[in-house]
Amino acid sequence: MQVVSLRSDAHAESDPLSGRKPASAMIEIEHVSQRFQTSGKQSHLALSDINLTIEDGAFVSILGPSGCGKSTLLYIVGGFVQPTDGVAKVKGKAITGPGPDRGPVFQEFALFPWKNVLGNVMYGLRQQGVKKAEAEARGRKLLEMVGLKGYENFYPKELSGGMKQRVAIARTLAYDPAVLLMDEPFGALDAHTRTRLQNDLLDIWDRQRKTVLFVTHSVEEAVYLSDKVIVMSRSPGSIKEIVDIDLPRPRKRADLLLDARFQKYIVDIEKMIDDGGKDDL
Numbered sequence: 602m603q604v605v606s607l608r609s610d611a612h613a614e615s616d617p618l619s620g621r622k623p624a625s626a627m628i629e630i631e632h633v634s635q636r637f638q639t640s641g642k643q644s645h646l647a648l649s650d651i652n653l654t655i656e657d658g659a660f661v662s663i664l665g666p667s668g669c670g671k672s673t674l675l676y677i678v679g680g681f682v683q684p685t686d687g688v689a690k691v692k693g694k695a696i697t698g699p700g701p702d703r704g705p706v707f708q709e710f711a712l713f714p715w716k717n718v719l720g721n722v723m724y725g726l727r728q729q730g731v732k733k734a735e736a737e738a739r740g741r742k743l744l745e746m747v748g749l750k751g752y753e754n755f756y757p758k759e760l761s762g763g764m765k766q767r768v769a770i771a772r773t774l775a776y777d778p779a780v781l782l783m784d785e786p787f788g789a790l791d792a793h794t795r796t797r798l799q800n801d802l803l804d805i806w807d808r809q810r811k812t813v814l815f816v817t818h819s820v821e822e823a824v825y826l827s828d829k830v831i832v833m834s835r836s837p838g839s840i841k842e843i844v845d846i847d848l849p850r851p852r853k854r855a856d857l858l859l860d861a862r863f864q865k866y867i868v869d870i871e872k873m874i875d876d877g878g879k880d881d882l
């Protein structure tokens with residue numbers, strides 16, 4: 602993938618010595634619970650008293666057994682679901698709905714089949730009132746950034762799963778959201794494509810330092826990508842452990858596979874998940 606400069610303003614006040622901004626809270630989740638009404642008069646407590654602070658520019662993954670509320674938590678931060686209790690905030694403000702500061706990359710938000718790749722990436726920009734020529738220039742730059750230069754005129758049905766996921770990422774990056782919300786974005790891909798997209802995502806994150814909230818079922822993926830891994834326990838979903846991943850960056854998967862600390866994180870986190878029950882991830 603080619604390196605294209607497309608920095609967000611997040612670096613504007615970086616410390617000239619370290620190149621890093623002082624940590625500040627991007628997302629705050631305070632006493633959030635979520636109860637869903639189910640059939641009849643039943644209800645289901647999907648999340649119970651979640652408290653979490655995610656710092657600006659952090660890469661945070663969420664792991665936990667199926668049904669523990671990972672997607673629900675992402676939807677709450679996205680503003681698509683209003684919690685029944687507690688409050689979720691972005692940059693100190695309560696989240697009351699979706700906004701351009703939070704970019705979802707969810708499987709549910711499929712590409713428009715009737716628009717070509719460039720049209721899909723430009724769509725949100727045009728909706729925001731960006732002039733056609735500028736939207737097109739930004740769209741082309743983003744497609745180059747995600748490794749899809751030359752595919753601008755292709756339609757979604759002509760793309761592989763990995764390419765579609767790249768378009769989805771470019772489409773979300775087009776808004777330049779401060780936060781990326783990614784719900785198992787690489788889950789359906791083959792191992793090789795998945796590794797490539799993980800590396801590309803780390804590359805983009807390294808250059809733009811967006812805050813990333815990333816739901817996955819893969820412990821290895823979570824440890825490889827993240828600064829922090831949130832381990833949830835199931836039913837009602839709550840936070841079991843928060844693990845700081847103290848591995849140097851930039852990370853190379855091939856090196857990490859031989860690194861005893863990387864392997865220990867994986868074993869420890871798998872044990873945490875197993876201790877919560879016998880659920881499969």
Ligand SMILES: Nc1ncnc2c1ncn2[C@@H]1O[C@H](COP(=O)(O)OP(=O)(O)OP(=O)(O)O)[C@@H](O)[C@H]1O
Pocket residue numbers: 637638639645647665666667668669670671672673674
């Ligand atoms: N709109 C809804 N109405 C009723 N129940 C819901 C709704 N959305 C989610 N749930 C329930 O909330 C719980 C958490 O669902 P969620 O999709 O957040 O879990 P998850 O951890 O992301 O699962 P998976 O890993 O299988 O994707 C599940 O029991 C699910 O059935």
